[in-house]
Amino acid sequence: xxxxxxxGGGLVQPGRSLKLSCAASGxxxxxxxxxxxxQAPGKGLEWIGEINKDxxxxxxxxxxxxxxxxxxxxxxxxLYLQMSKLGSEDTAIYxxxxxxxxxxxxxxxxxx
Amino acid sequence: DVVLTQTPVSLLISLGGQASIxxxxxxxxxxxxGNTYLHWYLQKxxxxxxxxxxxxxxxxSGIPDRFSGSGSGTDFTLKIxxxxxxxxxxxxxxxxxxxxxxxxxxxxxxxx
Numbered sequence: 001x002x003x004x005x006x007x008g009g010g011l012v013q014p015g016r017s018l019k020l021s022c023a024a025s026g027x028x029x030x031x032x033x034x035x036x037x038x039q040a041p042g043k044g045l046e047w048i049g050e051i052n053k054d055x056x057x058x059x060x061x062x063x064x065x066x067x068x069x070x071x072x073x074x075x076x077x078x079l080y081l082q083m084s085k086l087g088s089e090d091t092a093i094y095x096x097x098x099x100x101x102x103x104x105x106x107x108x109x110x111x112x
Numbered sequence: 113d114v115v116l117t118q119t120p121v122s123l124l125i126s127l128g129g130q131a132s133i134x135x136x137x138x139x140x141x142x143x144x145x146g147n148t149y150l151h152w153y154l155q156k157x158x159x160x161x162x163x164x165x166x167x168x169x170x171x172x173s174g175i176p177d178r179f180s181g182s183g184s185g186t187d188f189t190l191k192i193x194x195x196x197x198x199x200x201x202x203x204x205x206x207x208x209x210x211x212x213x214x215x216x217x218x219x220x221x222x223x224x
Binding site: 044045046047049050059060061062095100101102103104105 | 113159
């Protein structure tokens with residue numbers, strides 16, 4: 001069974017950084033592009049970016065490229081999202097995704 | 113960026129009825145490899161989005177044949193026949209032809 005479990009969310013102050021993780025299981029992690037999507041409270045879905053199998057290609061939504069960094073550790077079957085200079089507009093549920101499957105998401109709240 | 117315009121914003125459908133959702137793109141979604149990467153997702157209340165239809169008209173694993181997708185180029189449609197209570201939620205189209213990938217703004221399906 002494919003499982004994607006995000007962690008690392010929580011309350012963070014404006015201007016600070018936060019790193020999210022996504023633990024994958026039930027499939028060969030090395031074989032898939034992986035991505036992140038977010039959803040602000042009561043709003044629609046926003047694609048953040050995705051990373052290819054060997055981390056040689058990473059695509060971002062341009063408006064988020066300067067503050068978000070996607071990486072992966074194939075040995076640990078884990079996807080990461082490093083977020084910096086966070087603002088209230090970054091308050092959202094952050095989902096990890098691969099083809100056909102999404103995690104349950106982790107909530108990030110940016111507030112003082 | 114590609115803009116996906118979904119209509120209607122909301123739908124009120126009787127049990128057993130049919131729903132139709134439109135997704136129009138600001139540019140053609142035909143990839144240079146000939147494929148069209150337009151997908152449909154359903155986000156049920158309190159859940160993460162689930163893939164229904166991929167590449168315009170292909171049902172994902174476990175999706176009943178009550179769900180069907182059609183279209184080409186810039187105009188796409190999701191049809192749900194014999195609507196059941198578990199179909200309620202917000203439906204999103206997603207294009208993965210052009211970077212950055214983008215979602216439609218969503219269509220909320222409510223059941224009478």
